[in-house]
Amino acid sequence: MANGNQQNQPIFILRDGTERFQGSRATKMNILAGKTLAETIRTTLGPKGMDKMLVDGMGDIVVSNDGATILGEMDITHPAAKMLVEVAKKQDDVVGDGTTTVVVLAGELLKKAEELFENGVHASTVLRGFTLALDKVIEILFGISIDANDKETLEKIAKTAMTGKGTDVAADELSDVIVEAVLRVENNGNVDKKDINIQRVNGGEISESEIIDGILIDKGRASPSMPEEINDAKIALLKYPIEHKDTNTDSKANFSSPEQLQMFLDSEEQELKNMVNNIVESGANVLFCQKGIDDVAMHYLAKNGIYAIKRVKKSDISRIAKATGAELVTDIKDLTSDKLGTAGHIFEKKIFDQKFTFVEECDNPKSCSIIVRGSTRHISSEIERALEDALGVVSATIEDEKVVIGGGSPEIEMAKQLKAYADTIGGREQLAIKAFAEALEIIPRTLAENAGLDAIDVLVDLRSAHETNPYMGIDVFTGEVVNMKDRGVIEPQRVKKQAILSAAEACEMILRIDDLVAAEGSLNKPNKAEGMDDPGNLPPMPPQGGMGGMGGMPPMM
Incomplete structure (x- = not known):
């Protein structure tokens, strides 16, 4: 009798108050966190992207549409969202640009994976399909890349990287400054960005920014x-x-x-x-x-x-x-x-x-400085961030000598060829490959939405145009589908490659998690969300579905 009582005695191995979520509940919670973070910064993508105003507990204000800056300033609490923030930081460290792209793409991949789960596709099958898709996408990316590192191309790349970041009034002057600075410190095809020092001066016009030899x-x-x-x-x-x-x-x-x-x-x-x-x-x-x-x-x-x-x-x-x-x-x-x-x-x-x-x-003389001018502290800070992005992409182009055409054209071309590749693959992995292709289209879709255009019409026109020309993209200023190569919208291959690799790896890492153990108080309590009748079935998220706000401001949507 005593032995029976001992066998039925519960054993606790976790501290009292510890939260644990298993199986599909943990997966849904993590996917929701990734999607929410992606939606938070998605509106900042592209030349027509909007800015975010972030206020910390001391009342300091940061106004920016730079993904790395926004994610760095947000007080994010959810562990899965923090993983995406780390991926974005690594993107910024490696190539200096594309941080918004990597988070938006990762969020869309998680969304597509969730749809496959709901249709009965197992997680391991989805992951195998995503792995096949990733290998093929990188192969396609290399196939549509162009060899280029002349000064004119570098200026176009710098201009593309800075577009929509408060530099439009002096884009030509600033792109000249960036390219000249990188060429001065370039050494046998290698560029150490630490050799370029950016100093902000509050007061004056943006066009007064200049390069100093020394x-x-x-x-x-x-x-x-x-x-x-x-x-x-x-x-x-x-x-x-x-x-x-x-x-x-x-x-x-x-x-x-x-x-x-x-x-x-x-x-x-x-x-x-x-x-x-x-x-x-x-x-x-x-x-x-x-x-x-x-x-x-x-x-x-x-x-x-x-x-x-x-x-x-x-x-x-x-x-x-x-x-x-x-x-x-x-x-x-x-x-x-x-x-x-x-x-x-x-x-x-x-x-x-x-x-x-x-x-x-x-x-x-392999060092130089750039003086950034702006009428206020917030303006000069945003110009500095734009220049840092441009320095990163120009440096990457000099080192790799490979570029791709922008305006959403590479994503549409990769999606098109990836869908054709999926038809050659048997089994349910084909569904995952097609889902990966559809996720890539989130970039041109977002560019169109942020420009106030009809995303469905734009995607239809882009797919049709890519039947004959792989360089067709969306001109967000006119709303037309045009040859972006002729418009001079160019991006480094390294930025695209790193963004796709990082997004896919982050997605795989999150989808492999089927058990979440959290210390007491580390996760907020569940809340009722749209489309969920039982709040207890919803993965715990901060209030209003946010990722945890900054001090002095409500959680971001």
């Missing part, structure tokens, strides 16, 4: 008594504070007379003076310090005619070292003449209401 630092001299410019600069880079060494918080100093106090102060000043003497003896006349500089030290530096800047960012230090040949010194006693870098001209200049330091005529 390095631009958003700081002026540490002291106004220092020289405003240095010719034939000998540059020292220090990762060492020119300040008094911090004493322990428990330390005490007892002085029995004013003379002892004066001796202590004199010794501290002498210590700073010795540091400055080390810099002077090295032959340096310009100092970039990653740490702080004491006021007394600044006095002696100025007295010796040294141009100094304190608390320089690590990224700026790296650029200066690369451009001038200077070596970063961690101990001031190790600073010698052979560790100095050189530059022809270093000077301070005020642009609008901000002081900058220009480092020009460097030994290694």
Whole structure:
């Protein structure tokens, strides 16, 4: 009898309050999260995409239609949605553009997979079909790509990447700036975007943005008594504070007379003076310090005619070292003449209401800076994000020398050829391949919807046009289906390839999950949604189906 009672005794292996969702319920919840996130940012896609205003708990405002920025600012709580955000961040890191595309495509793939599940197709069959479709899509993408990396093509690519991101009034000027900057730092077909420094200046017109041949630092001299410019600069880079060494918080100093106090102060000043003497003896006349500089030290530096800047960012230090040949010194006693870098001209200049330091005529000119102008902080920030996207796509084109025509034409062509391929595949995998093809059409569909066009009519016209020309796309400004190659709408092959690969991989990862175990409070309670009579059957989502809002604003729809 006792043994029977022990066998019927429940065993708890999870902490009390832990939520667990299994089978189709977990799958539906994750798919719903992915679809909701995709719908959230879908309206930002394309030249006619709208902006999102995001407000954090401190009241700071971000206005943008850049997918990476929006996803980074949103306080997303759902684990499946967070996975898509990570995929978008990786897209941004790898190619610098296409973050909205990857999330929208992943959301549509999840939607198509859900439809197949409801029709009785098993998840493993869907995943096999998606894998076959992905391999074929990449093959088709390579087949419709074009070899190109001339300057005219690069300018078109930059212009395409920036269209609809607040740069339209100066698109030609900015595309010239971007291409010129990338070509300056290009080295044997490779581009390190870190060599291009973008500095924002609030005030002025967008068309006043310009490229600077050299390095631009958003700081002026540490002291106004220092020289405003240095010719034939000998540059020292220090990762060492020119300040008094911090004493322990428990330390005490007892002085029995004013003379002892004066001796202590004199010794501290002498210590700073010795540091400055080390810099002077090295032959340096310009100092970039990653740490702080004491006021007394600044006095002696100025007295010796040294141009100094304190608390320089690590990224700026790296650029200066690369451009001038200077070596970063961690101990001031190790600073010698052979560790100095050189530059022809270093000077301070005020642009609008901000002081900058220009480092020009460097030994290694493989670095440059771009000054971005905008009438307000929000405008200049959005222009900066647009330029960063353009830098990414132009760099990718130079490295790969492969481009595709834009305007939704590659997605329609890939969908067309993929549907034909599906007919050659037997079994239910054929259904998954066709679903993958239909999911690709979400990109031109979204471009049309965001432009206020009838998406069904546009898709019908595009499919018909692709029977004879693979480069036909939607001109969102006129609403016509035209040859986008002639219109100069071009995108890097790498952006498309990475977006499709990342979306498919994220979709596969989410669809493979059939069990979700969540700690207490990590998921919001279920809510009743349209089309669901029993709220208990709906996968738990934040209120109003949102992904979790930012502080100070309701959850996003």
